[in-house]
Amino acid sequence: MRRAAAILLLLVLSALPARAFVCLKAANDACLHWAQGQANIVSFLGGPVQLNNGTTSWDQNAINAANDWNGIGAAVHFNASAGGTLNEPCGPAGPRHACPGTGPAGDNPVVFRDNVCGAAFGPDIIELTKNCWNADGTMINAPVFVNSAVLWNAYDGPIQFTTGGQPVNDIRRVLLHELGHVLGLGHPDQTGQTVQAIMNSRESELDRLQTDDISGARVLYPPTAMVGTGGCQVDSASASGAWLLAAPALSFAWRRQRRRERWRGVRALNTSQRNSSE
Amino acid sequence: MTVQAEPRRTFQILRYKLPQWRHIDSRELSCYGKAVLSANDIDSRRVLIPVLLCLLVLLINALAARAMVVLKRDFPDLVTRSEQIVIGTVTGIREEQDSSGTPYTLVTFSDLSVLKGEVGSALTLRFYGGTAGDVQVRISDMPTFTIGERDVLFVAGNGSTVCPLVGVWQGRFYVRFDADLGTDIVEDSNHQLLLLGLNQRELIRAPARGAREGDAAAGGQPPLTLDDFRQLIADALAQPQPNN
Numbered sequence: 001m002r003r004a005a006a007i008l009l010l011l012v013l014s015a016l017p018a019r020a021f022v023c024l025k026a027a028n029d030a031c032l033h034w035a036q037g038q039a040n041i042v043s044f045l046g047g048p049v050q051l052n053n054g055t056t057s058w059d060q061n062a063i064n065a066a067n068d069w070n071g072i073g074a075a076v077h078f079n080a081s082a083g084g085t086l087n088e089p090c091g092p093a094g095p096r097h098a099c100p101g102t103g104p105a106g107d108n109p110v111v112f113r114d115n116v117c118g119a120a121f122g123p124d125i126i127e128l129t130k131n132c133w134n135a136d137g138t139m140i141n142a143p144v145f146v147n148s149a150v151l152w153n154a155y156d157g158p159i160q161f162t163t164g165g166q167p168v169n170d171i172r173r174v175l176l177h178e179l180g181h182v183l184g185l186g187h188p189d190q191t192g193q194t195v196q197a198i199m200n201s202r203e204s205e206l207d208r209l210q211t212d213d214i215s216g217a218r219v220l221y222p223p224t225a226m227v228g229t230g231g232c233q234v235d236s237a238s239a240s241g242a243w244l245l246a247a248p249a250l251s252f253a254w255r256r257q258r259r260r261e262r263w264r265g266v267r268a269l270n271t272s273q274r275n276s277s278e
Numbered sequence: 279m280t281v282q283a284e285p286r287r288t289f290q291i292l293r294y295k296l297p298q299w300r301h302i303d304s305r306e307l308s309c310y311g312k313a314v315l316s317a318n319d320i321d322s323r324r325v326l327i328p329v330l331l332c333l334l335v336l337l338i339n340a341l342a343a344r345a346m347v348v349l350k351r352d353f354p355d356l357v358t359r360s361e362q363i364v365i366g367t368v369t370g371i372r373e374e375q376d377s378s379g380t381p382y383t384l385v386t387f388s389d390l391s392v393l394k395g396e397v398g399s400a401l402t403l404r405f406y407g408g409t410a411g412d413v414q415v416r417i418s419d420m421p422t423f424t425i426g427e428r429d430v431l432f433v434a435g436n437g438s439t440v441c442p443l444v445g446v447w448q449g450r451f452y453v454r455f456d457a458d459l460g461t462d463i464v465e466d467s468n469h470q471l472l473l474l475g476l477n478q479r480e481l482i483r484a485p486a487r488g489a490r491e492g493d494a495a496a497g498g499q500p501p502l503t504l505d506d507f508r509q510l511i512a513d514a515l516a517q518p519q520p521n522n
Contacts, residue, residue: 024418092379093410100379100410117380119406122439123359124351124446128279130407132415140413177280181418190419190447190468201419201447203280 021199021216022186030137032184033220038077039139039182041066043110044086045146045171051154058171059083061154062110065175069183072214076183076221089130089143090117099132102141108182110175112148121147126169126203129181142182144175158205173198173207185216279417279446351445352479357514359444360432362395365453365504367428369400373408381408381415385423387431393511395433403433406440417441421450421467428453430464430507453504462504472502476510 023031047057055061059082066080087096087103089111098105101117115121116128127146133139146152151168153160160168180199187201197212357363366387375381386402407416420441423429432449436442443449447467456463464472471484482499502510 024416026414090378090380092375093413094379097379099413099415100375100381101415116406116440118376118378119380120435120439122435122441124444125440126280128417128440130415130417132413135412174280181279187419201280 021188021195021197021212021219022191022193023216023220024131024181024184024186026133026135026137028136031220032131032133032137032139034076034183035138037075037221038079039108039142040106041078041080041108041110041179041182042084042086043080043082045082045110045112051171052160053154053156053172055154057082058112058152058154061172062175065172065179068176068209069179069217072209072217073223074214074217074221075223076217078179078182086111098140102130102132102143105140108142108144110144110146110178113145114148116145121145121149126150127174127178129178131181131184139182139184144178144182146171146174146178156207159203167203169203170207174203176207176209180213180217183217184220185213188212188216279419351448353476353481353510354479354514354517356432356444356449357394357511358519360394360434360449361436362397362401362433363393363431363511364395364397364401364433365391365393365428365430365508366401368423368425370402371423371425375408375410379410380406381410382406383408387429389428393508394515401431401433401436403431403442404437405442419447421447428462430504451507456501459501459503463501464504464507472507473499474502474506475499 023033025031041062043059043062045058045062047059049058050056051058051061053061055064063080063082066078069076070078070080086109087107089097089103089107089109090101091097093100097103098107103109116130121128125147127144129142129144131139131142151162151166152171153168154172155168155170159170162168176198185199187199188195188197189200189202195212196206196210197216198206198209199213199216200206351359364387367389368385369388370384370386372384373381374384383405384402385405386400388400390397390399390401405420407420408414417440421443430451430453432444433442434444434449450467451472452465452467452469453462454465455461466472466481466483473482473484475482481502484501
């Protein structure tokens with residue numbers, strides 16, 4: 001009986017999804033990140049259109065996706081809006097393009113396009129994010145290109161198909177994925193991991209952020225180290241747990257640096273508490 | 279970047295087969311074996327508990343496997359959708375910007391063995407993204423290459439698309455010389471060892487990333503050598519091509 005219980009325990013543990021989120025990295029191995037803990041997302045996807053999830057515009061789904069990330073307790077915030085003046089992202093680096101093929105610094109439009117600044121998406125790619133960053137991994141901007149040549153709608157649940165068998169892509173889950181890239185998260189399944197994650201590289205039946213996605217964002221933006229304005233509510237206790245779980249997935253140098261920052265934050269908090277109690 | 283979902287046909291097949299994808303490791307096998315053997319046991323209580331435990335564990339694992347639903351290019355897709363299939367060594371990597379300022383990374387492959395299509399003595403593939411001054415512009419998970427590495431590449435849309443590989447990373451395989459076997463073996467884009475044969479339309483991957491050839495052999499399935507892979511590709515090319 002004891003042996004059977006041990007087998008059961010081992011196999012149940014083996015069946016639990018591993019935490020395996022990954023970050024996009026700069027050449028110095030630092031994770032890409034927004035230095036001010038916030039990023040502007042402006043949807044130019046448009047509307048009105050009646051979509052299967054009850055929303056009436058593509059823009060609303062982009063904003064909803066941004067708000068999903070805003071609600072996870074990471075020290076990063078999307079300032080999401082729709083419409084306005086589009087700064088054309090494609091063009092050589094210059095006054096209007098902080099990086100080649102992107103717009104001004106901090107400008108992250110979400111646009112429908114049938115190509116990516118002159119290059120075709122190809123038959124397999126339905127959307128992508130172009131991340132531009134400095135040598136230290138600080139993000140400059142990250143426009144999102146949505147392939148207008150494929151079928152789109154918005155819905156929950158399993159992937160839907162036309163009567164001809166072609167997939168109808170769900171804009172909301174796809175934008176959840178892309179906004180994860182905007183934050184600096186990568187594809188866990190591209191590092192040989194098998195986890196439930198909206199950040200996996202292929203569309204799946206998952207239509208909401210998963211534990212692995214949330215843990216990844218919280219490690220990239222530890223709640224106790226929140227900076228800037230307009231940040232989101234944070235939960236330092238659970239963030240500490242996420243930090244510990246995530247640590248093996250990150251580089252040692254980055255871990256050490258962030259841990260020092262966290263310790264400094266804790267010390268500052270303790271000092272502040274002591275002062276207030278005095 | 280997210281990869282386009284496959285048409286319904288493949289989707290249904292993959293979903294149906296998902297529980298079989300999950301590798302049944304030795305612990306599960308021994309668990310299953312014990313349950314079967316125990317069916318002849320006289321003490322029913324000693325039989326029932328392990329059997330129920332095994333069933334519970336297999337159920338949990340099946341549920342976990344369902345969460346791994348992926349939609350991807352299978353092996354025949356890679357072959358039929360590619361315009362060229364080559365084996366080559368990376369001999370050059372450089373970056374350039376086009377007239378609109380878009381940065382590209384150009385990777386040149388030499389010492390080519392061409393399995394499909396027409397290619398000269400060298401092949402240069404153009405990937406979106408690169409360095410521009412002190413900033414970098416990249417698309418996440420665009421394949422990256424290192425001088426000297428040898429790859430099998432399923433190429434389509436080179437020069438016109440964001441990524442010239444079928445299924446982006448799915449159309450790239452590493453070739454690695456295995457000293458024990460004395461021959462080249464093939465790994466997927468995650469450096470996951472491939473095993474001999476096909477599972478329906480899918481290449482067979484070793485149970486875990488980084489699994490060694492000895493582990494695979496212990497499971498009764500040898501690694502996929504480069505010669506085996508060539509033969510798989512040749513066999514797929516010999517099949518009647520569907521009208522796309």
